[in-house]
Amino acid sequence: MTTVARDPVAAADPAPAPPTRPAAGPSRHRYRAAAGFAFGAALLFAVAPLVLSDFRLSLLAKYLCVAMVAVGIGLAWGRGGMLTLGQGVFFGLGGYAMAMHLKLADAGPGNMPDFMLLYGQLDELPLWWRPFASPWFALPATVLLPMAVAFVLGSLVFRRRVRGAYFAILSQALAAAMVILLIGQQGTTGGTNGLTDIQGFFGYDLDDPVNQRMVYFIIAGTLLALLALARHLTQCRYGELLVAVRDSEERVRFLGYDPATVKLVAYVVAAGMAGLAGALFVPAVGIISPALIGIVPSIEFVIGVAVGGRATLLGPVLGAVAVVWARTALSERFPGTWTYLQGLLFVVVVAFLPGGLASLIGLARRRDDGEPRPGLLRRLRLRRREGAA
C-alpha cells in the first residue's frame, strides 16, 4: 500500500491541478536570468553613459546607491517580513567609514581633516579615527561594520521575538539615535554638516569627469552583483525558508529551525548592502551627513521598495530609483508639496497595491489565461516559485 489517502476529495474538488506550463527547466530559467542581467548591464554600462550628460550620470550614480539599499530592504522586508525603517543607520555607517578614510587621505599622512581644526580644538586625531587611515581597514569596515551592528541588534531583537510594528519603530529609533549622536559630536564627526568637500578617491581626483564616470561604473557593477546575490538568496533553500518564517514564524520553530537565525541572516545581509551603498555614495556625491541617513531618508528607502514591489527582485530597484528621481525632478518644481505627494504615493500603494507596481505587470500578463486563480499576489509568487523550483 503506497498511497493511503488517495486524494479522496479530488472528485468533489473542481479546482484543476495547476496548469502544466511548458517545462521551464532550470536551465531555461537561468538562461532568461542571464539575458536579463546582460540587458541590465548593457543599459547601465553602454546606453546610460552614451545618452546621459556627466551631470545626469552622476545623479544616476547616486540613485543606484539608493537602489542598492533597496535590494537589501527587498530581501529583509519583502522576503523576510522585517519592516526595517532604519536602513539609514547602516547606510550611514558605510558612508562615514568611507568618508573618514577619504578625508584622512585628502589631509595627507599625519594631518587632521580640515573640519577638526575648525571645530574640534583637538591637538591630535581621535583614537577611533586612526584605523580609518588605512584603506585595508576602512574598506572592509564599510561593509563589516554595518553587518556587525545589525548582528548585535538582530540577535537581541529577534531572539526576544520582537517583530511587526515594534521592530519597525525600534529600527527607526536607532536611526534617530545615530543622527543625534553624530550631531552631538561635532568636533569629531562634523556635526550637522557631516563630512564634506571630499576631493580624492584613492588617488583619483573626484572633480575630474572621467573619474566620476569610473565611480559610476563601479556603482553600476556593484548593484548588478548585489542583485545577483539577492536573486540567489531568494531562490536557494534559504530563500524558501525565509518566506516560511515571514508567513508563519511559529510553525517554522516547530519544524526544528530557529527563526531568529533565519531572520538574522537576511537582516545582516541587508545591512551589508546598505553599508556598501553608503560607502559608494560618498565618492559619487562627495558628502555624507546626518541629513542623508536619518529617519526621513530611511523612510524614503522603504517607500521606493514598497512602490516598486517589495517581494520581487527588480521592483525595489526600479521603485527606489523612480522615487528618488521623482523627488529630484518634482521637488525642484513643487518644493512645498513633494513631501505630501510622496506620503500620498506610499499610502495609495500600501492600501491598494500591496505588491507594488511590479504586481501590475503580473496582472497584464495573466489577462489572457482565463483560469480561476487564487488572487493576484499569490499568482505572482506562484510564478516566481515555479521559476525557483
Add this chain to the structure above:
Amino acid sequence: MTGQLHGLYVRDLRVSFDGFTAVDGVSLDVAPGDIRFLIGPNGAGKTTLVDAVTGLVRATGSVRFGDRELLGRPVHRISRLGVGRTFQTSTVFEELTVLQNLDIAAGARRGWGTLLRRRHGVPDEVAEALDVIGLASRADQLAGTLAHGQKQWLEIGMLLVQDTRLLLLDEPVAGMSHEERDATGQLLEKVSQDRTVVVIEHDMDFLRRFARTVTVLHAGRVLSEGTVAQVQADPRVQEVYLGHPVDAGSAPTRTEA
C-alpha cells in the same frame, strides 16, 4: 528513516496561567507505537498538555520521550528530538508549494551549505511523504490553494519528512468529510507502524474506529484511561464528558479551550 519506537511518559505535569491551573498533575504513559486519543470537554487541558510537551508553555513535572527529558528545552530543540505537532487551525505555508513545504520540513538538520544552494529535484523522503499523504499530483500547487483536508495531510506529511517519532495531532479531522476522515484514519494507522501518535479529537465516531487507547481529561486531570470500550463503559466518563448519557450522540462539542 531510522530510529526506533519510543513511548511518551508524562509525570505530574502542571501548567498554570496567572493562577488558573489548566493542567493539574497529569501523569500518563503512551506506549511506543500506540495511537492514543486524548478527549475531554472544553477546558479539560488537552491542547495545553500538548503545548507543554512541545515547549510552547512552561510546565512543571516531567515529560520524557524515550529517555530524553523534554521540559525546559526550547521549542525547536524539542522538535529536533523527534517530537512534532499540528495545530487546530492548519498552519502550512500558504505562499509556498506543497513540495516546498515538505522540503522545508525535511531540512531542519541541514547545514548552511545546503541551505544556501538551490534545491534540485525532489529529495527521497519528500517524494515518499508526497506518496503517503496522497498529494504527489499536487506537489507544485501552492499550499494555500489546497482543500482543508489536504492541508491537514500536508501537515502530517511535514511531520513525516521531519522524521518525527512522536506525532501530536490537534483535531486533525475537524471539518473533514467522511471520506477524508477515513483516509486520515488509515494514514494514522500506517504512520503508527514506526511512530507513536497522540491525537486530540472530539469526533467520537472517528475515535471508535481508530483509537487504540484513550485518555479522558477533565478539569486538568486524568479522569479515565484504557481502551475505547473500557473508557466508554466508565460511568464517570459518561457523567462528566458525555453529560446526560441518554442524549449523548456524537461529537458533543466543537471548540476547544
